[in-house]
Amino acid sequence: MDQLIQELNQANHITVLTGAGVSTASGIPDFRSSNGIWTEDESREYFMSNQYFHLDPNDFWKKYKDIFQLKLLRNYKPNEVHSFIHSLEEKGKKVAVITQNVDGLHQKAGSSNVIEYHGSLTTSTCPGCGASYDMDYINNSVVPRCERETCGTILKPDIVLFGDAITEHDRAEAIIDQTDLVLVLGTSLLVMPFNFLPEYAYSRKIPTALINREETPKDRLFHYVIHDDLISTLQQIEGQLT
Structure with missing residues (x-):
C-alpha cells in the first residue's frame, strides 16, 4: 500500500481501467x-x-x-470510487479512464477523459x-x-453487443503508451480484448496496480495487487495522497 501511494504521488499521467466492481456500490449489478x-x-x-x-x-x-x-x-449516482478517480484530476494529474462500464457514471462524477470501451x-x-x-x-x-x-x-x-467489433482498443493502447501508472479497479479481467490492456502495459514496463475484491487470472502482471474492498482501500489511499 505504501509503495502504491508513492507511485500515485509521483505519477503525472495516470490511466485507470475500471470494471463492474466500480459501479456496484451505486447499485448497478456486477x-x-x-x-x-x-x-x-x-x-x-x-x-x-x-x-x-x-x-x-x-x-x-x-x-x-x-x-x-x-x-x-x-x-444511479456516482460513488466514492468515481469521486476518487475525479479527485486525481483535481490534484493536477492527467487522468484517462478506460472503462468497461456502460452507465456513464464516470462522466457524471466529473472525469473529463473517459473512453467507453464497451460503449454506453x-x-x-x-x-x-x-x-x-x-x-x-x-x-x-x-x-x-x-x-x-x-x-x-x-x-x-x-x-458493444456480443459479436460487435471493439473500436477503442488501439486508442486505449495509445493512451497507455503515454502514462506513468496504470491503475486497474474493480474488474475480474475475464473479458477479451479489454484484459489485454494490462498485458500491454506490462510489456511496456509501465508500473501497474490492481485493486479488486477477488483474484484475477492476470494478477501476475501487476507490480501491486490488493484484494480488498474497493471503497475502503481507496479511502485509505486518498488520505495519504499529496
Missing part, C-alpha cells in the same frame, strides 16, 4: 462476478448479440430494456441515417425508431 447476471442465464449473451438484434429487433429491445433496467438508469447505455444510434437519440427518447418508446420522416429505422443501442 454482470460477470461469481454471482453476476450473466452467470444466471447464459442465453442472455445470445439475446444481447448483434446477431439477435438483426434477427428480431423488436424482441431484442424488450429484453435489452429488461436486462439493463434502463428505466432505473437515471436513479445512455444513447442509441439509427443504423440507417446515423442520427443519435438520448435516454429519454429511448425510454419513451417500446421499440425506439428514428423519428426522421424519411427513415423510421429501429435504433441500435450504443453499447
Whole structure:
C-alpha cells in the first residue's frame, strides 16, 4: 500500500481501467462476478448479440430494456470510487479512464477523459441515417425508431453487443503508451480484448496496480495487487495522497 501511494504521488499521467466492481456500490449489478447476471442465464449473451438484434429487433429491445433496467438508469449516482478517480484530476494529474462500464457514471462524477470501451447505455444510434437519440427518447418508446420522416429505422443501442467489433482498443493502447501508472479497479479481467490492456502495459514496463475484491487470472502482471474492498482501500489511499 505504501509503495502504491508513492507511485500515485509521483505519477503525472495516470490511466485507470475500471470494471463492474466500480459501479456496484451505486447499485448497478456486477454482470460477470461469481454471482453476476450473466452467470444466471447464459442465453442472455445470445439475446444481447448483434446477431439477435438483426434477427428480431423488436424482441431484442424488450429484453435489452429488461436486462439493463434502463428505466432505473437515471436513479444511479456516482460513488466514492468515481469521486476518487475525479479527485486525481483535481490534484493536477492527467487522468484517462478506460472503462468497461456502460452507465456513464464516470462522466457524471466529473472525469473529463473517459473512453467507453464497451460503449454506453445512455444513447442509441439509427443504423440507417446515423442520427443519435438520448435516454429519454429511448425510454419513451417500446421499440425506439428514428423519428426522421424519411427513415423510421429501429435504433441500435450504443453499447458493444456480443459479436460487435471493439473500436477503442488501439486508442486505449495509445493512451497507455503515454502514462506513468496504470491503475486497474474493480474488474475480474475475464473479458477479451479489454484484459489485454494490462498485458500491454506490462510489456511496456509501465508500473501497474490492481485493486479488486477477488483474484484475477492476470494478477501476475501487476507490480501491486490488493484484494480488498474497493471503497475502503481507496479511502485509505486518498488520505495519504499529496
